[in-house]
Amino acid sequence: MFSFEMEQQIEGEFERLLPLVGNRREAILCGLGELPAQEAIVMKFLYTKMTLSDAGNYSFDIFLDYARHGIFLWNRGNYKDKLPLELFLNYVLYHRVNEEEITQCRSFFYQQLSGRVEGLGMKEAVLEVNYWCAEEVTYHSTDERTMAPMAVYKTGYGRCGEESAFTVSALRSIGIPARQVYVPRWSHCDDNHAWVEAWCDGTWYFIGACEPEPVLNRGWFTNASSRAMLAHSRWFGGIPSGEEITERDGMAAVFNTLSHYGRTREVEVQIIDKAGKPVEAAEVEFEVLNYAEFFPVAALLTDPAGKVRITLGLGSIHLHAHKDGQLADRTIDTREKGDFIICLGEDRRENAWIDFDIIAPEEQPVNISALTKEQELSGVRRMREAIGKRLAKMEAACAGTRAKERILKDQAGKGLEEILKKSISNYGELGKFLLEEPEGARQDKEALLGVLSEKDYRDCKGSVLWEHFRDAIKYAGQLERGIFIHYVLNPRIYFEPLTQYREFINGFYTEGQKQLFREKPALIWEDIHGKIKEYPEREYSHLVTTPAACLSMGAGSLLSKKILFVAVCRTLGIPARIKDEDLSIEYYGEGQFKPVGNPDTATAALKLQPAKEGESWIYFTNWSLAVLEGESYRSLKLAKEEWEQEGMELRLMPGNYRIITTKRLLNGNLFAKEYYFTLQEGERKEVCLQSRDIKLRDMLTRYPLPDFEVTGEEGEAIGARDLVRSRMNLFIWLEEGKEPTEHILNELYEHKEAFQELDGGIFFMVRDRAAPENPTIKRTLSAIPGIRTCYDATDENAERISRRMYVEPGKLPLILVTDQLSGIYAVNGYNVGTADLLLRIFAEHR
Template sequence: NHAWVEAWVDGKWYFLGACEPEPVLNLGWFNAPASRGMLMHTKVFGRYNGPEEVMYRTPRYTEINVIDNYAPTAKADVTIVDADGKPVADAKVEFKVYNYAEFYTVASKQTDADGKTFLTAGKGDMLVWASKDGKFGYSKLSFGKDNALTVKLDKTAGEAYTLDMDIIPPVEGANMPEVTPEQRAENNRRMALEDSIRNAYVATFMTDESARHFAKEYQLDEDVVAKLLVASRGNHETIRDFMARLRSEKSKKGGIDLLQQISAKDLRDVSSEVLIDHMMNSHLCANADYFRRFVRNPRVSNEMITPYKGFFEKAVPEQEREAYLADPMKLVAWVAENIRVDKDCNLGGSPITPEGVWKARTADAHSRDIFFVSMARSMGIPARIDEVTGKVQLMGDEGAVDVNFEAMEQASAPTGKFIARYTPIKSLADPKYYSHFSISRLTPAGTLKLLNYDEGDIDMGGGATWANLLKNGTALDAGNYVMVTGTRLANGGVLSQLTFFTIKPGETTTVDLVMRESKDDIQVIGNFNSESTYKPIDSDELKSILATTGRGYYIVAVLGAGQEPTNHALRDIAALGKEFDEWGRGIVLLFPNEEQYKKFRPQEFPGLPATITYGIDVDGSIQKQIAEGMKLSNKTILPMFIIGDTFNRVVFVSQGYTIGLGEQLMKVIHKL
């Protein structure tokens, strides 16, 4: 697979080296998804003055728009006017894409003196949200169709209404470069080498069996310890060594609880220094539950967790600590008076460490909040940043109390109850937060701030849902809100609905949560021969799809083992494994060759349906038939999924990277 390079000089051959085939870039799995991108941007050091559209400029870096490198684009001019039609200068204009049931801001700009701004983006739909001085307005912008858009700031908080909005993404236009057989062979060799290196490393992780053996040796709870050690993956030595230090029953209980409080990602990243610090330097408080969650727990928000408790133990005199413990408002006042808030001091975005804030006495507002909570916890004062609202709170006998650094006071915000009625549709019994709906608070400035409810292990069915959050109601701070729902279609489009509502103190507000459905019935979109054959994994004889699945509907897919689009699709299907089992029809998952199948690790996708049959697509005949029969623009992009029947009719097709494939398949299945 290498070119042998020699030279003839003075009657002799001289070896110059082995040259690998020239590499081909832009051939990753993301080639096709990138062609559907709406906006891509990057940061360049310094005051960059290149040809690209500037998104944002700071003294340290320039953020530029690079979408033209990836997808067909169009430029749109946006004008913001007031209720009387007059241009509004210095209005905030947010360009939002639909993402995980939220209209997420991907670009934020300010209008010029004439009320104008612009953006270049992929040829799809965005929501343009404009605001200034509490007034706001919005409109859908279709890049490539709308060259100009005018948005009127004619709305104020407090109105209650519902709005449907259809979002259409850019069409796929993958541009896959040609490769020679030699280049493909070299790429396969390198991928096999990379897989072997990764698999060798993963093989060093603790298994359930080895973790239980460790737990027995140190007389620890087997089930809990096994779960923690397996989840820690490459960081298992750190977690294991920390557990080995736990000798007394009290320390064992406290140490295991500490590990259970941190996130799954922290288990894979946390250092021994951090664990020991927060184990040894956490002051007790009266409420045992508060101590576990809001004192000993090292994690405050999205910061890199550090051993800050030992630092503050030395930095804060005992007399001052006792004063703050007796009256936490003194600590609020000290932070307000001594920590200068500067939004431009942390342009990188990552939170400044609590130690860093202490030393610099300057921070952005978010880092200041993390610093306050960290400092409070180091003294045994229960505190948190509420994960839903983002508010800093002290935890007392009567629950959470909001902290206001500007007013240097604490108060409980008035709340009301929010209930959403939902009539289950056939394909969705219980909508999930982030996947199907979200709630954002409408701020006094006229912008939206997402409420971040616990997402749990969404892939395994965890996290907030309509049933456990809104069916019987949840408490929300008094104010104005927007609930967004969205049904994602097979082509990537979204049927969304925005519901504006108001929460009043002590009152209950009830709205309808609607998952819009496509009015189009299932249609035959192509043909596939159900007599097509493949080689089952456990046999050398070819077998037909019909003989495998029996009469009726079935799913056939050609996968790319180890490729992210395939992994994403299998995780989506595994999350709905029980529903596919209840459907009871056959699912045939094929690999292009034996080599690809050997790379496949089904244990990485717990929950896959029991109705799956694995096989090899001999000579690529099924992949070719699907690509040609469904008129796919590229015949090589994997995975390919179809739903067909034994009358050779195809009613669903998906290729490449797709969001929510499992749900898309089930929606079609429920309509069959």
């Protein structure tokens, strides 16, 4: 596999790695000593390219499974003769996709797939693998921890990041290079997305993970991806050839893939000082306004001429440049010709609201794969078959859960049923924990389960839960119960992998050290800070090193060290936590949580008030607050703070702050305001939150819609083009009996005279013939005789149209206004005054 020169390079890098892995060194060298030469050099390659956290968190045998399967594919895989070595090493052999947990999976996936792809070309195999993925997994929104691909397979659910890591792993298992592509923040809506690219015969193609299509380069996100300002992928352990690097994150090189999806432009930005001289090595952060905050999507250092170059979509992006305490902020529009010059240290206007617009790129996809009618029908049929197989799999898993539930019910209390149901196929691991002695501790065991997340139920190990319970239960009577359960018994500290660590920690420290730590918990942090070294160049910021691995290697990131602090505290019976708001660490003593280290004290206050009575302010929806830390702004996590009718008061540290307020238009653009201010020690400042006014014409857009099909009163199939005979049309997909649908129907009824006179068609879309008998629907149909009822038995049309109009899919009612077959306005759910707004739209557009 490797040339002599490459083997020499790998050997050299491996020797330089060994001093960094601490006590893991012996296990790694022992394992290597038992391997034949080819397996040993491949294992050394993997170790030299992985993060220190991977080397510490996972066993030698896990990586050996990846190495052996990779060697098998290189020697005997179906596509071995087509693959360049560089791509094979990083996109077939390599174990990591992004930030998922690592378990053995490749050889298992190969066993499931090898028969299905036998004899297929690379493109056909990619399509077939994605149909298999759809048979096994579907989308489910969860927390930000990324489960291992095998756990996703077993439970049948994953968010898009997990679905894409699963699909990439499945493709790599049969020898097809694959990578995850990620838009960290969309530019046209408040969300993000991840999908998959697969390399076939010299070209990269994209697919929606677990969302198969009959052809490559096709997905619901085809249009959306062309509206991004940046899309990227990752390469671990080096720099990929021929790619545009947008950021270095330790062992990961982040590179730009946007040109695969939409129209782009190379932008040149020059940073100068007040004297007009170029500033070398200034950092320029490129930020997308999303969820009402500036979110960094790339970071580059200027060259000797003070310049950086980057390929971006055609729209607005915010730049934050800084060096040596000098800052500059500017929003640029990449549609403008010419380059951009930014001066560090320019005076910023404080204590004043400043308006600015953010323009989202227009839809201009560069890779469009149209379907023939035969392909469309085949795709629908195969997708329904895949859904049927997945539902059968999940039903079997649930049946097993119900059987286990009956076994455990008498022994584990009444609150267990819902937890077992959420665990899906992982109920056996929960059962091991619950049925373990002692029997009299069932309430405490259920209390431990009660603080875990739904995702934890689906992939935790019974042995891990038992170790935490066994070593913590002795402290139960020494603390207030809520404090004990959440901050001592709880195995979950942050979003780290759940692992055993209490026995290891107890054995790591002497009895004298542990007694001293209990008397002075702050000494634990001093000990960790002194023992555990940070090697950011050998890490990846999205990963953490588990507590036992931190101590074993003597290495870990700052966040890993904070997790270790909490782990040591809880092991010793000291309640401790990481605060969500700022990731600071605290321990509990004398009836309160106490900060560790030398944190700044919140000696200032900010009173926020609405500028307009009754205006709704929702954090990370239409406003955010950021503090300047070092030379960059960090958004505060205030989701737990409640906005009262009269406003909100916050205790804050003295410093420099920025408020952003936003209003998103249907075309994806944002009307925004920003407000910079400084808080002095002891100061109490009052600020009225302001937002931009939106005119009705700003709310309208024009997106060509797909010609969808529904069923008429006589059971006949009707295409949308046959329905939109009027210029203006109103379509409403209803969910009878549900409160949002009831509200919009009541508003239509209240405005029945106006809707009777409406110059346009009105169509109610319902699932079946029982729906029009719903009393509220029936009353509305009687009051507005011109409404035509159509039947749409599935969610496919509503979901496609929601995505096309860039509103939230899967949420009803879906309200759509069209000009012929072009959507000009859409909203889902219910907002007060929707009916009045619809009447205004018809009047304005006419």
